Amino acid sequence: MTQRSFPLNAWYVAAWNYEVKKGAMLARTICEKPLVFYRKADGTAVVMDDACWHRLAPLSKGRLAGDNVVCPYHGLVYEPGGRCVHMPSQETINPSAAVRTYPLVERHRYLWIWMGDPALADVDLVPDLHWNDDPEWTGDGTLIELKANYLLGIDNLMDLTHETFVHDGSIGNDAVAEAPFSVTHGERSARVTRWILNQDPPPFWGAQLGVPGPVDRWQIINFLAPSSVALDVGVAVAGTGAPGGNRSQGVNGYIVNSITPATETTSHYFWSANRNFKLGDMSLTTAWRNAVAGIFKQDEDILELQQEAIARNPDKEFYDLNIDAGGMWARRKVSEMIDAETAGLRRVG
Amino acid sequence: MQATQLNTTATVVETREIAKGIRLLRFAIAGDPISVEAGAHVTFALPHDGQLIHRSYSVVDDGQGPDMLTVAVKLEPASKGGSAAMWRLSVGDQIQLTGNDNSMPVSYGAQTYVVVAGGIGITPMTGVARTLRKTGKSVTMHYCARAPEEAAFVDLMQDLLGDDLTLHYASAGATLDTKALVAALDRATILYMCGPMGLTEAIKSAWAEHGLPPQNLRYETFGNSGTRPTRPFTVHVEESDRTVEVGEGQTLLDALLESGHQVLSDCRKGECGLCKVVVHAADAEIDHRDVFLSDRERAAADCLCSCVSRLPGGHMSIRIDGIPHGRSD
Numbered sequence: 001m002t003q004r005s006f007p008l009n010a011w012y013v014a015a016w017n018y019e020v021k022k023g024a025m026l027a028r029t030i031c032e033k034p035l036v037f038y039r040k041a042d043g044t045a046v047v048m049d050d051a052c053w054h055r056l057a058p059l060s061k062g063r064l065a066g067d068n069v070v071c072p073y074h075g076l077v078y079e080p081g082g083r084c085v086h087m088p089s090q091e092t093i094n095p096s097a098a099v100r101t102y103p104l105v106e107r108h109r110y111l112w113i114w115m116g117d118p119a120l121a122d123v124d125l126v127p128d129l130h131w132n133d134d135p136e137w138t139g140d141g142t143l144i145e146l147k148a149n150y151l152l153g154i155d156n157l158m159d160l161t162h163e164t165f166v167h168d169g170s171i172g173n174d175a176v177a178e179a180p181f182s183v184t185h186g187e188r189s190a191r192v193t194r195w196i197l198n199q200d201p202p203p204f205w206g207a208q209l210g211v212p213g214p215v216d217r218w219q220i221i222n223f224l225a226p227s228s229v230a231l232d233v234g235v236a237v238a239g240t241g242a243p244g245g246n247r248s249q250g251v252n253g254y255i256v257n258s259i260t261p262a263t264e265t266t267s268h269y270f271w272s273a274n275r276n277f278k279l280g281d282m283s284l285t286t287a288w289r290n291a292v293a294g295i296f297k298q299d300e301d302i303l304e305l306q307q308e309a310i311a312r313n314p315d316k317e318f319y320d321l322n323i324d325a326g327g328m329w330a331r332r333k334v335s336e337m338i339d340a341e342t343a344g345l346r347r348v349g
Numbered sequence: 350m351q352a353t354q355l356n357t358t359a360t361v362v363e364t365r366e367i368a369k370g371i372r373l374l375r376f377a378i379a380g381d382p383i384s385v386e387a388g389a390h391v392t393f394a395l396p397h398d399g400q401l402i403h404r405s406y407s408v409v410d411d412g413q414g415p416d417m418l419t420v421a422v423k424l425e426p427a428s429k430g431g432s433a434a435m436w437r438l439s440v441g442d443q444i445q446l447t448g449n450d451n452s453m454p455v456s457y458g459a460q461t462y463v464v465v466a467g468g469i470g471i472t473p474m475t476g477v478a479r480t481l482r483k484t485g486k487s488v489t490m491h492y493c494a495r496a497p498e499e500a501a502f503v504d505l506m507q508d509l510l511g512d513d514l515t516l517h518y519a520s521a522g523a524t525l526d527t528k529a530l531v532a533a534l535d536r537a538t539i540l541y542m543c544g545p546m547g548l549t550e551a552i553k554s555a556w557a558e559h560g561l562p563p564q565n566l567r568y569e570t571f572g573n574s575g576t577r578p579t580r581p582f583t584v585h586v587e588e589s590d591r592t593v594e595v596g597e598g599q600t601l602l603d604a605l606l607e608s609g610h611q612v613l614s615d616c617r618k619g620e621c622g623l624c625k626v627v628v629h630a631a632d633a634e635i636d637h638r639d640v641f642l643s644d645r646e647r648a649a650a651d652c653l654c655s656c657v658s659r660l661p662g663g664h665m666s667i668r669i670d671g672i673p674h675g676r677s678d
Contacts (some may be wrong), residue, residue: 083456089675090641090674091676092642094454094621096616103457117474118457118480119480122456343382
């Protein structure tokens with residue numbers, strides 16, 4: 001049996017809050033499960049398996065009747081709890097007729113779903129991505145439908161050495177690949193910290209700072225198992241104390257990433273680019289989103305090529321370099337979660 | 350829920366009678382771990398008369414041995430061979446697990462839950478009550494049994510629920526007042542139940558009477574407990590002009606199939622209605638043990654679900670083809 005690469009007992013970003021609307025259904029596969037999302041009249045989001053109990057027709061191709069879903073094939077009706085409340089041509093309803101529903105919570109502009117044991121779905125375990133809706137920060141983002149395993153995306157974020165090669169001319173320059181970094185890890189987390197001191201900034205950061213001359217640049221990569229990465233990035237005028245905590249002469253961004261497994265080879269990559277300066281400058285929000293979208297398109301291209309290469313080289317495995325330490329800690333945290341939930345006979349629920 | 354097919358060996362590691370007529374069986378499972386939800390059941394392939402028969406039993410969650418699979422089996426004197434075969438197992442015996450399914454997945458959307466178990470119907474409720482309690486929801490449970498010596502897992506449930514568990518022993522005259530129970534519920538409460546026909550029918554009708562949302566009443570059927578005694582009876586089949594005897598430990602459906610008649614069936618627990626046959630005349634009142642026919646359809650007494658329903662002795666004449674389906678109202 002091939003081991004799945006993702007834990008189920010975890011909160012995953014299922015959608016941006018604005019993607020799930022009243023009166024419309026959104027079909028999306030998460031952790032290999034086809035799901036359908038919509039909102040009830042009172043605004044509460046609902047999710048259930050996107051396969052009718054009867055003949056597995058996709059409910060997302062049916063219609064909403066009030067808060068209920070009507071199957072497109074034979075008209076079975078499901079209430080938001082997944083229980084069938086109407087069957088054609090019979091006077092009673094089969095007590096077994098139900099489709100599965102999943103815990104869903106709305107936080108930090110996202111809808112988070114728990115695919116594993118619902119009894120363990122503690123909302124306090126939702127990763128803290130407050131930069132998305134904290135009044136001291138502003139920004140926006142979008143969703144990439146990535147044709148690669150989510151861990152390849154995590155690897156990509158955990159080692160920013162690649163910026164020098166993949167993102168040359170925007171955020172990458174030679175200084176990144178050669179600057180030293182340190183790696184720490186916690187129970188469900190890992191962190192890579194890299195300071196690039198007294199160097200010329202790459203074009204994007206130089207423009208943000210608006211002050212000529214060398215900078216102290218930081219990249220603090222915070223991994224929150226199993227699939228979120230909050231990048232604390234910025235530059236400050238060199239020698240003004242940023243490494244010691246004084247960022248007053250600098251500019252700071254938090255690039256918030258959550259890469260949700262769709263299948264073993266595809267992912268929903270949610271990201272947002274946030275900043276804590278010029279909060280009222282909407283054009284700057286657009287500029288940041290466009291800049292990061294352009295940078296992430298370069299990542300998307302290399303990750304998809306990597307996934308294709310993995311498929312073409314089934315006899316080969318990965319080798320690791322010291323630059324992979326952050327990604328390896330992240331993968332170890334994920335493995336620990338998977339091992340914990342598959343140890344012995346697992347009782348889901 | 351669609352069943353997961355399994356082909357796994359289960360080895361008996363413990364077996365003991367935990368209440369009068371109820372035997373606990375604990376198994377070690379070979380190979381990959383299986384995932385067993387609250388309220389789920391597993392299906393075993395059991396040797397019976399030189400063949401394998403497939404029987405499903407709800408999984409018991411006693412909070413122990415998470416790497417073990419535990420079931421509790423009531424010995425049914427008139428069983429189709431399943432419970433007797435399970436009772437014959439001893440430590441070290443190996444049997445095949447062929448399926449894993451859940452007819453009653455727990456929904457966590459409500460804040461208040463009521464759990465009702467009758468007799469051996471306690472088995473799926475051990476997991477349902479435990480998992481709901483684990484999430485911090487309000488859970489009250491009513492457990493009905495004929496007498497204290499026939500009630501399994503009482504200590505277990507008391508440890509779990511404390512004062513939120515009420516025991517109802519018929520021997521002590523303390524039967525559950527289903528009408529009062531349902532009348533006291535609000536519309537958002539979800540009730541899970543598993544038990545004999547009389548109990549579930551009483552709660553279903555009280556539920557309808559109070560106009561509570563049908564989706565908040567969740568139950569699982571056994572299909573082997575009716576309101577009348579289980580006795581042999583005979584049927585005359587119009588199409589073949591033959592008379593078939595239905596034994597005490599046999600269903601009408603099996604008697605028809607074994608005598609070479611063609612009848613459709615699927616769920617075999619009185620839920621889907623595919624095994625319905627037409628009754629022309631019966632010299633006893635039909636013991637409807639299904640949940641497919643409505644009260645009105647039952648009152649018409651012109652059909653029955655042959656997988657579970659029967660006559661309490663006597664004779665009836667039936668038709669097995671040209672079966673009318675659909676609403677009659």
